[in-house]
Amino acid sequence: MIRFEPRGPVAVSRMVAVPIIAAVAALILAAIPMLFAGLSIFEAYGLMAKGAFGSMFAFTEMLTRATPLILTGLAAAVAFRAKLWNIGAEGQLYAGALAAVAVGTGFLSGPSYILIPAVVLAGALAGGLVMLGPTLLKTKLGVDEVVTTLLLNFIILLFVQMMLEGPMKDPMGMGWPQSEPILDEAALPKLMARMRIHWGLIVALVASLGVYFLLKRTVWGFEIRAVGENAAAARHAGIPVTATFIRVGLLSGALAGLAGVGEVAGLKGYLTADLSPGFGYSGIVVAMLAGLSPIGVVFAALFIASIFVGADSMSRATGVSNYLADLIVAMALLCVLVSGLFLRFKIRFVGAASTKEAAE
Amino acid sequence: MSDILEILISANFWAASLRIATPLIFGVIGALVCERAGVLNLGIEGIFTAGAMAGWMAVWLGAGLWGGVLVAALAGAFFGLIHAILTVPLGLSQHVSGVGVTLFATSLSYFIYRTALPDVSSPPRIDEFEPLNIPVLSDLPFIGPALFQQTSLTFLALLLVVVTAYVLYRTPLGLAIQAVGDNPSAVESQGLSVYGLRIGVVVVGSAIMALGGAFLTMSAFDAFFFGMVNGRGWICIALTVFASWRPGKALLGALLFGAFDAFQVRLQTEVGTFIPGQVFLMMPYLLSIAALIIVARKADYPRALLVPYFRGQR
């Protein structure tokens, strides 16, 4: 029988150790499908490392891929902190991208210092508003937000396709369903010449510091933590639980929306219906790997991004399917769930029962 | 108006409804038994994918059709076991674990498919289940084509509804399942194993879900595509709430859903030029959300749903 004994205050070293153990475990487990695909393990990992860190270009590509993951990771982290299960970052990302394109392709004109903030705000707002729906359904009617946010992902993607084939279709796009390009004044500037890395990364890093500050230092953050850890007690203590959920929903959706802004206004320049290879879902893995810590999200996103970029590169070199990356990421999530137990509990494999009711 | 009527009175329409409903019936029944035992299984979307891929792959490699069904069920049971271990004895968040299982099952299925078939441009086909032609019944006017020209898997789904209802309401096992989803300590105090029951139910429920996936590749289509499950799993989760966790209502919900979907496809051919196709494609998802909202106020969730149980705590 397994026995869980709750731990006291958790040392920071342990909080850092858990995700690292999980990441390593996932990489080790990944050897199984690699062998199945007939790869030589060490060569494969070597290729992956080279693909993510082997050159300045590889490194900046990895950072570029990490940019949306930081933001969707933050979106999941802040929502999960309040136990608001937003699994809809994918849809919110598309909503943000769509709004950015709607504003940034000629709807407004003017200098960069007006257009860029307008595009960023529009994207954040759109993402936030998309999440507002499920949040209100949860708080007012008790509809489970997991299912509604998941279903919204499909609805929004279809809506984006509809817009791209209809009113927002680029007449110069040779018939492809894609939007008009974002105006130069509305695009996020590149960080380095000849590289794809862009200012979205700075936005993401600032967002992560912002969320950290919010959760740690502010009354709103206090209330978010209290609601997430024990909503009944928070309500009893006079904390406005519904308002807190709405704030968290708006913030979470806005962060995911920003990820979409970065992808269209910083990287691609226009919107297509295959903008995101599942950044919203990977964001959940990022958040869980980070232990829902906003600073940790940055590092977790870098890890996941290097898996993706590294696996892409290895896939090109060996011809093995790059679904391997998704597989490693999924395994990392399962591994971090299990290793998280070691953070919260001392686990003993002995007799029955736990200590909760030690004194009667 | 007369067009709409024409759709509704065609046997073809009702046959399509039942066909569309079949994978949902498997999915809702699977989700329902898991939730009755107190475990939300969001692995369903990935388990559908795994069932679809595994069943198809088995047949493609030379197994019989029923062999394929068995392989699909085993694949579902495997992923169900992962979810069960994470959420039952380890007591981890059912939400996060379920999403994790979906990501894992989906990516593993895609990876295996891609690795086995690296360079195919069009997905290879298998000989799928043929519609059963039941003597006499299939030849009845209207009712025959509507109800009795389905494949064996559809009849299996219908049979499963009856069996599930019987087990749940008439056997000691069903009583134990209901009790463990209501108050696990009631189960433990009567000498039954909470973990054993829950793990068992999640494994079996997941195997049933996987059959819904298998139907897609072995009956509805004859090949495996990426993204073919397309949210059907999530729709089943919504339908389970809509069905108040009752097998009969689950069947009804799935059929209503199938009918609506069949109807909108036919309507689309009538008015398709005026309304973009995506609007119709959105309908199932919007309908699922609407179903959740309709029952939200009175939804009678199994009381122990989502609550992990640790022995010795009451």
Added chain:
Amino acid sequence: MALPPGDAPLVLKLDGITKRFGALTANGDVTLELRRGEILALLGENGAGKTTLMNILFGHYVADEGKVLVAREGQGLSDLEPGSPHAALEAGIGMVHQHFTLAENLSALDNILLGTEPLSALKSARAPARAKLTDLMERSGLTVNLDTRVSQLSVGEKQRIEILKALYRDARVLVLDEPTAVLTPQESETLFATLKKLSAEGLGIIFISHKLAEVIASSHRVAVLRGGRKVADLPTEGCDQRQLAELMVGHEITETVREPGQAGEHLFVMSGISAGQGREALHDIYLDLKFGEILGIAGVSGNGQAMLARVISGLETPAKGTMTLENVNLDHASARTMIDIGLARIPEDRHHDGIVGAMSVSENLAIETIRKPENQRYGLLRFAAMRERARRLIKAYDIRCQSEDSPARLLSGGNIQKIVLARTLETEPKVVLAAQPSRGLDVGATSDVHKRLLAARARGAGVILISEDLDELMRLSDRIAVIHRGHLSGAEPTETLDRGTLGLRMAGHSGKDAA
């Protein structure tokens, strides 16, 4: 009460049981014997290790040392497999937990049948089961409607189902954990009459209690646990309350005494309040609390106390009626308004509603006033001030914790209650709502809670004390009202009431019948 024949065979023996949880020894070398047809009272205060001991007997826990021996049908004592409720049930041990273990959405019959048939059976044999139960109910006098959903039943009926569960399995040993905690005095008497009848038919019974009167009235033998050890094991005949009390607590008991007080003007008034639906609903509540008094609300659990507390806490908006505090209308008051206006609330379930376990002691002390200037400026938290205040309160209320930064979940029940008391009473509230404030606390912590409530009263505050413990109510309250099925009787001075009258009212008889 006369002993059963001394040569009756042993049906159960706990032999040298020791159980440790970390540093805490819950049971230290406890040995207990039970004979056929005997009623053994297991006496001890909260935290003495009674429940742990019984959980070991029933297989919820495994003892670190010692073993359990049971006499099976027609045999002598033999070892019981540890850690298996299944084995305990098979060996004829039935247990009625303090918190009932019933599936609320299933019928009484289904709850009793659960686990009695092999899971591989293709059909539940309900008809023979029903026949056996009808017979059992007739013989024991424990009647319930077998087809009613458990959620529709009263607490007393639920307890009867729990006992029937054991009898249906032909139990030869029945353990009841604090069986009277949720019953009226009259219901308790009926229960003990039933238990005596069952014991006369040969059932061995252990009941856990900390109530001296019922132990003396209804047991053959009494074993006293203190600090996890057995300190006495003697025939009940010849024991008196004082002697048992001292054995239980280990020193002379000084009971909290309520000085006569001078109640003032109207402070908090509820009139015509109706709220909620179903069993827990409130109907047309009138309540009038004055400055400087403690108003007790007596009642059997599940009669609307929880809803009353929710309404007063600002968590539930009443459907009808008005509430005022010093003539200020509170009809749509939220929890926040209640706190701000000076209404302190001590929740019934302190772990669930009182603290956020993962947050620190300091944060839990600040949670109700987090938006007050002392805790924040421009929306930013003032950590230093919060810690400073926490350190002061930890000292003033003697909260035992490693530091103000420890997560609150690591504290004991008594210390968690002190956090709640500290943060609510510190603001010198006008009204204090205390729901079951001493439930599950040991004598020391209970007396601390009582002193705090009396101090608030002495300061001039009005206290509403909701409790199921009549002794606590009679000791502390100036006036007592009784709640039954959501109706609240008029409050009467405690001096004019006795346990019998209160008990009848708790069971729904009007005041006139009682007189």
